[in-house]
Amino acid sequence: xxxxxxxxxxxxxxxxxxxxxxxxxxxxxxxxxxxxxxxxxxxxxxxxxxxxxxxxxxxxxxxxxxxxxxxxxxxxxxxxxxxxxxxxxxxxxxxxxxxxxxxxxxxxxxxxxxxxxxxxxxxxxxxxxxxxxxxxxxxxxxxxxxxxxxxxxxxxxxxxxxxxxxxxxxxxxxx
Amino acid sequence: xxxxxxxxxxxxxxxxxxxxxxxxxxxxxxxxxxxxxxxxxxxxxxxxxxxxxxxxxxxxxxxxxxxxxxxxxxxxxxxxxxxxxxxxxxxxxxxxxxxxxxxxxxxxxxxxxxxxxxxxxxxxxxxxxxxxxxxxxxxxxxxxxxxxxxxxxxxxxxxxxxxxxxxxxxxxxxxxxxxxxxxxxxxxxxxx
Numbered sequence: 001x002x003x004x005x006x007x008x009x010x011x012x013x014x015x016x017x018x019x020x021x022x023x024x025x026x027x028x029x030x031x032x033x034x035x036x037x038x039x040x041x042x043x044x045x046x047x048x049x050x051x052x053x054x055x056x057x058x059x060x061x062x063x064x065x066x067x068x069x070x071x072x073x074x075x076x077x078x079x080x081x082x083x084x085x086x087x088x089x090x091x092x093x094x095x096x097x098x099x100x101x102x103x104x105x106x107x108x109x110x111x112x113x114x115x116x117x118x119x120x121x122x123x124x125x126x127x128x129x130x131x132x133x134x135x136x137x138x139x140x141x142x143x144x145x146x147x148x149x150x151x152x153x154x155x156x157x158x159x160x161x162x163x164x165x166x167x168x169x170x171x172x173x174x175x
Numbered sequence: 176x177x178x179x180x181x182x183x184x185x186x187x188x189x190x191x192x193x194x195x196x197x198x199x200x201x202x203x204x205x206x207x208x209x210x211x212x213x214x215x216x217x218x219x220x221x222x223x224x225x226x227x228x229x230x231x232x233x234x235x236x237x238x239x240x241x242x243x244x245x246x247x248x249x250x251x252x253x254x255x256x257x258x259x260x261x262x263x264x265x266x267x268x269x270x271x272x273x274x275x276x277x278x279x280x281x282x283x284x285x286x287x288x289x290x291x292x293x294x295x296x297x298x299x300x301x302x303x304x305x306x307x308x309x310x311x312x313x314x315x316x317x318x319x320x321x322x323x324x325x326x327x328x329x330x331x332x333x334x335x336x337x338x339x340x341x342x343x344x345x346x347x348x349x350x351x352x353x354x355x356x357x358x359x360x361x362x363x364x365x366x367x
Contacts, residue, residue: 095355097352123358124357127360132208134360136360163210166352171308171355
């Protein structure tokens with residue numbers, strides 16, 4: 001038996017009831033196994049990304065999902081992706097909140113400081129509500145990272161942007 | 176005085192307190208919202224006996240009373256960066272023990288334990304709720320407005336959560352600064 005192929009599928013566009021049911025129904029019909037997936041509404045737009053595996057060609061998945069796109073309100077992409085192995089976490093995990101008045105460059109200004117010290121963002125969401133801009137990110141830093149320097153760099157960048165930033169350890173309760 | 180400190184208990188003095196003690200009429204003030212910078216400003220220590228502190232205490236209670244579902248309000252939320260807040264969780268379904276309505280000045284956490292995660296909202300962050308882990312058992316020390324009496328008392332469950340939320344406001348933090356992760360913030364679906 002051949003190794004199953006991994007595919008990354010995205011579905012983006014106008015929200016309506018039934019998009020997930022139709023998408024996953026078509027994938028199941030091709031014998032594909034749904035692995036990780038995430039779906040949310042981004043300013044009211046449907047946005048779903050998933051990784052599935054199976055023994056079919058990418059073109060077969062595209063044609064199975066094509067009916068979703070016929071009214072022109074949804075975009076579907078299908079792409080073969082390699083297996084990824086998550087690196088062993090030797091460092092520490094953090095949660096960062098940034099909030100303040102909306103202006104261009106808040107996300108890039110703050111997360112570039114995380115990147116500069118080798119931090120890797122593992123989860124991020126941002127929201128704009130009225131004049132409030134809000135970012136919450138989780139990131140890992142390698143063992144030995146100068147955390148005081150990281151916190152200072154983030155706070156300095158946030159202050160320059162006129163927003164506030166708080167950093168705290170990502171807590172996991174072992175049971 | 177020496178020896179082992181007495182374990183903190185609920186405070187009869189605090190439970191008996193009402194805003195009538197303040198002797199001034201509270202005014203209903205406008206509640207400010209993020210991103211107003213006052214909400215990120217740590218509060219100054221106050222003189223609990225000063226007339227402006229007594230008036231602020233009365234204003235906080237009056238504003239809380241007219242705000243549907245409001246169980247606590249800090250000075251920052253009415254635009255004043257000061258360490259004063261009011262609480263009244265007596266009508267909330269998640270409340271176990273409670274002290275009714277009270278106002279504290281310069282309050283601080285003495286002990287905390289038994290963290291629990293729950294979803295919080297805030298009048299100053301009207302469009303979101305967030306999952307925040309907080310202690311469900313708390314010992315708090317603070318001063319009563321007007322007399323300046325110091326009270327140290329224990330609180331639990333929802334009153335403990337509310338106290339920590341208000342203490343955060345007084346330190347210049349909102350619940351957004353405490354949420355558990357990137358997917359712990361949720362658009363609010365119902366407004367009180």
